Amino acid sequence: MVTIKNLSFAFKKGELLFNNLNMDLQAGRTYGLFGLNGAGKTTLLNHISGMLFPSDGSCIVNGYPTRERRPETLSDLIIVPEQFELPPVKPFEYINLHAPFYPNFDEGQMNELMERFVLDRSKLLSKQSYGQRKKFLISFALAANTRTLLLDEPTNGLDIPSKSQFRKVMAATSNDERCTVISTHQVRDLESMIDKVTVLHNGSIIFDQTIESISDSLIFKRSDLLTDDAIYSEEVLGGYQIISKNIDGGQDQPIDLEMLFNATIDTTEKLNQAFIIEEAQS
């Protein structure tokens, strides 16, 4: 569905942000794109949406390079940026102006989502709060029913009930044809929704595993003592939070994405080694 092939990109000459980046994103999956500040998460989403062009390599969505900005490709792809402004129009005007470009846009679904997010229909979008605007744009993106959905920090600016509503809405609208990419720092907000974890660091993908595979290969546990089998550990009150190799197939605790992310940054090779052994065994 989305294929990134040998993508290289630099904002400034000689300062490569991506160097031969490769990714293959499938329909029916929700990808969690993680990375430190400046890792290039937003830049990658901008490439996928055709807003930036690779210096080298390609970014292909549904068979066509996104840099061509073909209406057929763009009408099946939508992005909710992290920072954005909306024009000084009322929600219904925005819908009337933009929805016709998306052939699968569902007006009924849009109304339902606006109700669930308790959105103000009478106020100009430009006058609404950041959180309200974000919820409107997320609603529009979901109602557009595009096969590629790109969400850049979708929970930033949302209050606690809205975050919870967002998770419910995402779960309710997910389908086998849609490929969703969520770029975020707030891993705890979204860990229940993600089924593949991709970590971007220094212009490369340093970790790319499904939740199933993580669950099969790693174990997240709490221990009073630091054990030798720990791939990564964090000191917590009264002991350690540990990630170790899952040998017996059990799982003490649910996957802690925040800890996993820290582990990918600190002990990249050691962590990935656990998956190589797992793959070799299978």
Place this chain on the structure above:
Amino acid sequence: MNHLEPTNSFSFPRLVQVIKRTYTLNKRTWGTGVLVILGALLLFWFFPLILGRQPWHQFISGNLIQPALFFYTAGGLFLTSAVFYELHSPDTAFLTLTLPATSLEKMAGAWLITSVLYTVVSVVLYLVLVLILHGFSLLFIGSEVPFSLYQLSNSEVGQTLVSYFGYQSVFLLGAVVFRKNNFLKTLLGIIVFLAGLFMIGGLLFLIIGGSTLEGSYSIQLSSNDLFTTLYSIFNVLIVLVILTISYIRLKNKQVA
């Protein structure tokens, strides 16, 4: 809700939707601009009357057209400079760049709305204003004042329209290229270009016509009909080239 066919070739219904979108997103700003211009024109009309320096009929028959043409040109060029404002901010660029329409439709929509449609609306507004003033004079003076619409068919109007369509294409290019102060930067660009052209032209005349500028006056190019035709074709070609460059720049525009 009617959905547009997501074809990759040029689509007229999509062009109409792009125009509708551009108009709706800008209507509040443009509406304010129209009110300011109409207000300014009324001031032009009222001041000589209040000061008693001009009788009714003189003004109605001629003077309104000049400020109207000035405001038509200036307003249109301002409007053109800002037509792609979304492109130049990282917070709004996604609205234009990911809009499922071809770059040609986006460019054609911007050009049509700031040239043809703008001119039609300006003419209609001008006629409405003239009719209001005519009615006003009938009502308050109680007698018919000389009134005709010939003003819109004189050569000054024609020349202004031709110039506007020429300069408008340059300002459209400026609207795509410059991130900030599009109007002023384009204006500066035109001034620098024309100054350069005059300097080169002056040098050429000096070389061709002799050592003094006096010699150059003997070359009477403007009286030649063929030259006038060629000059017009050249102007049209220049506009087409500028519009093509604007389209290419838009097609290759990336997020700011």
